[in-house]
Amino acid sequence: MPKTLADLRSRRWFTAGGMRAFSHRQRMQQQGVRREDVMQRPCIAIVNTWSELSPCHAHLRERAESVKRGVLLAGGWPFELPALSLGEVIVKPTTMLYRNLLAMEVEELLRSHPVDGAVLLAGCDKTTPGTVMGAISMGLPTIFCAAGPMLNDRYLKPGQAERKVGAGTHTRLFWDEYQAGKVSDAEWVQLEAHMTRSPGTCNTMGTASTMTAIVEALGLALPGSTAVPAMDAAHTRMATTCGERIVQMVWDDLTPQSILTRGAFMNAVAVQMALGGSTNAAVHIIAMARRAGVQLTLDDLDAVGRAVPVLANLFPSGDRLMEDFHYAGGLPALMSRIEAQLSLGERNVNGKTLGGNLRGVRVLDDAVIRPLNNPVSANGALAVLRGNLAPDGAVMKASAASPKFFQHRGRAIVFDDPASMNKACADVTLDCDENTVLVLRNAGPVGAPGMPEWGGLPIPKKLLDAGVRDMVRLSDARMSGTHYGSCVLHISPEAAVGGPLALVRTGDWIELDVAARRLHLDVADDELVRRRAAWQPAPESVARGFVKLYRAHVTQAHEGCDFDFLQGTDTTPEPVIY
Numbered sequence: 001m002p003k004t005l006a007d008l009r010s011r012r013w014f015t016a017g018g019m020r021a022f023s024h025r026q027r028m029q030q031q032g033v034r035r036e037d038v039m040q041r042p043c044i045a046i047v048n049t050w051s052e053l054s055p056c057h058a059h060l061r062e063r064a065e066s067v068k069r070g071v072l073l074a075g076g077w078p079f080e081l082p083a084l085s086l087g088e089v090i091v092k093p094t095t096m097l098y099r100n101l102l103a104m105e106v107e108e109l110l111r112s113h114p115v116d117g118a119v120l121l122a123g124c125d126k127t128t129p130g131t132v133m134g135a136i137s138m139g140l141p142t143i144f145c146a147a148g149p150m151l152n153d154r155y156l157k158p159g160q161a162e163r164k165v166g167a168g169t170h171t172r173l174f175w176d177e178y179q180a181g182k183v184s185d186a187e188w189v190q191l192e193a194h195m196t197r198s199p200g201t202c203n204t205m206g207t208a209s210t211m212t213a214i215v216e217a218l219g220l221a222l223p224g225s226t227a228v229p230a231m232d233a234a235h236t237r238m239a240t241t242c243g244e245r246i247v248q249m250v251w252d253d254l255t256p257q258s259i260l261t262r263g264a265f266m267n268a269v270a271v272q273m274a275l276g277g278s279t280n281a282a283v284h285i286i287a288m289a290r291r292a293g294v295q296l297t298l299d300d301l302d303a304v305g306r307a308v309p310v311l312a313n314l315f316p317s318g319d320r321l322m323e324d325f326h327y328a329g330g331l332p333a334l335m336s337r338i339e340a341q342l343s344l345g346e347r348n349v350n351g352k353t354l355g356g357n358l359r360g361v362r363v364l365d366d367a368v369i370r371p372l373n374n375p376v377s378a379n380g381a382l383a384v385l386r387g388n389l390a391p392d393g394a395v396m397k398a399s400a401a402s403p404k405f406f407q408h409r410g411r412a413i414v415f416d417d418p419a420s421m422n423k424a425c426a427d428v429t430l431d432c433d434e435n436t437v438l439v440l441r442n443a444g445p446v447g448a449p450g451m452p453e454w455g456g457l458p459i460p461k462k463l464l465d466a467g468v469r470d471m472v473r474l475s476d477a478r479m480s481g482t483h484y485g486s487c488v489l490h491i492s493p494e495a496a497v498g499g500p501l502a503l504v505r506t507g508d509w510i511e512l513d514v515a516a517r518r519l520h521l522d523v524a525d526d527e528l529v530r531r532r533a534a535w536q537p538a539p540e541s542v543a544r545g546f547v548k549l550y551r552a553h554v555t556q557a558h559e560g561c562d563f564d565f566l567q568g569t570d571t572t573p574e575p576v577i578y
Contacts, residue, residue: 257569451561
């Protein structure tokens with residue numbers, strides 16, 4: 001039902017009689033805010049994840065001012081609320097450890113303050129699902145304003161064709177070449193200085209762009225907004241439009257609950273597959289769905305992955321970058337290509353249905369957003385594997401893997417931590433070949449803790465020197481969405497809680513069959529029983545703080561890695577104001 005001024009949540013703080021409301025108005029006036037501004041307008045929270053240690057968000061201070069302008073133009077009153085900033089490259093041991101903390105903070109920020117709606121300023125990998133999860137659980141009208149991707153770079157070398165260069169994917173590519181002696185020390189220093197040319201998120205189809213696109217596909221962001229480059233003037237204008245739109249959303253009481261249906265989530269999954277999106281989305285989209293009370297499983301993702309080909313010609317599956325995707329028409333153009341796979345009646349924050357928003361949309365560059373009859377990859381963006389090594393599932397980015405490994409049997413080399421793995425892989429005497437299967441364990445939600453992006457296991461130097469650039473690698477970790485290779489990830493349950501990965505030994509044979517969706521440890525059942533009887537969990541190493549809370553309550557990868565007490569649609573009572 002449409003709201004009136006009397007219905008606004010913020011009025012409980014500012015318009016009641018008595019000393020408490022007096023003190024609230026008094027403190028606003030202390031800051032130069034007029035009494036009537038908070039009593040006669042919707043109050044809008046601008047949740048800002050800006051930080052000087054998050055280069056993806058370095059411009060969000062300025063964008064907050066643009067959002068404020070839009071809120072004021074529409075008759076609202078904006079309040080900027082700083083929230084935890086999770087810069088993917090800088091934060092250690094992993095931003096995933098703190099995604100749920102950000103979600104909790106956003107939910108409680110919105111609950112404890114006199115706000116009627118929210119604009120979420122975010123975009124780096126975990127900030128998008130973290131802010132959205134918190135906003136879903138709070139239930140106020142919310143619009144997502146994506147940080148936007150950084151500008152493109154190019155690599156010029158005498159005698160070679162020009163190459164487009166972006167963040168993440170090319171860091172790994174050039175690192176492997178540097179390790180193999182193909183890139184000089186001087187080139188390496190030069191690449192460090194210019195590969196990331198501006199503020200903004202990674203400009204490949206890594207986790208950042210995957211997740212912002214998923215939020216747009218869910219209907220929580222304005223159509224076409226998430227691909228606008230961070231330093232494009234259109235990005236500033238888009239932020240103002242977000243601020244303007246949220247005010248009307250408050251009057252219309254357009255909440256996440258009225259947008260986030262199962263159909264909306266299935267649309268988002270289809271978009272993930274057509275984009276060749278990050279495997280990290282498999283964790284985040286399930287976590288968001290559970291917050292919204294929508295049933296979504298890895299099997300749903302696998303089914304869509306089989307049906308929807310990769311159409312976005314973007315690194316790491318293709319050879320273009322996000323700036324090119326924006327010029328080609330952005331997400332609406334991509335969705336127009338897979339319209340037959342979409343639920344067109346789902347709502348968007350702009351007040352229209354998906355079908356209405358796609359009417360008249362067309363692709364502007366077929367080389368960037370491919371036609372259905374010319375996909376980037378027919379293998380699908382995501383394959384969900386099961387077997388005695390992953391009874392609850394594991395994921396693989398098939399579109400960024402080598403097809404020659406889709407059916408593979410190899411001898412395992414097992415590592416219990418990344419330090420020993422890196423040391424062994426740097427040793428040119430390591431007993432391995434291209435058919436070896438590298439295994440890293442104790443890198444899951446509980447084991448690491450936080451499920452870091454350690455899943456892009458390094459190619460041993462011995463093999464790099466021989467020209468090998470891919471091999472089968474398994475772990476209970478995640479992998480950066482910007483990375484590539486034949487990596488099986490998110491093996492669930494993880495080793496630290498006694499999953500079968502804990503029982504693998506160096507020398508065991510492992511079978512991978514992507515077409516059959518099978519991951520099998522070729523060890524007799526009775527031997528596995530003996531190994532399990534001998535297995536002991538690692539002793540508890542954390543005595544206090546958030547990490548202790550995290551390890552006690554985090555769910556497994558196939559369940560979204562949310563806290564068990566935050567899933568579902570149960571509501572927390574509104575704060576009492578005496």
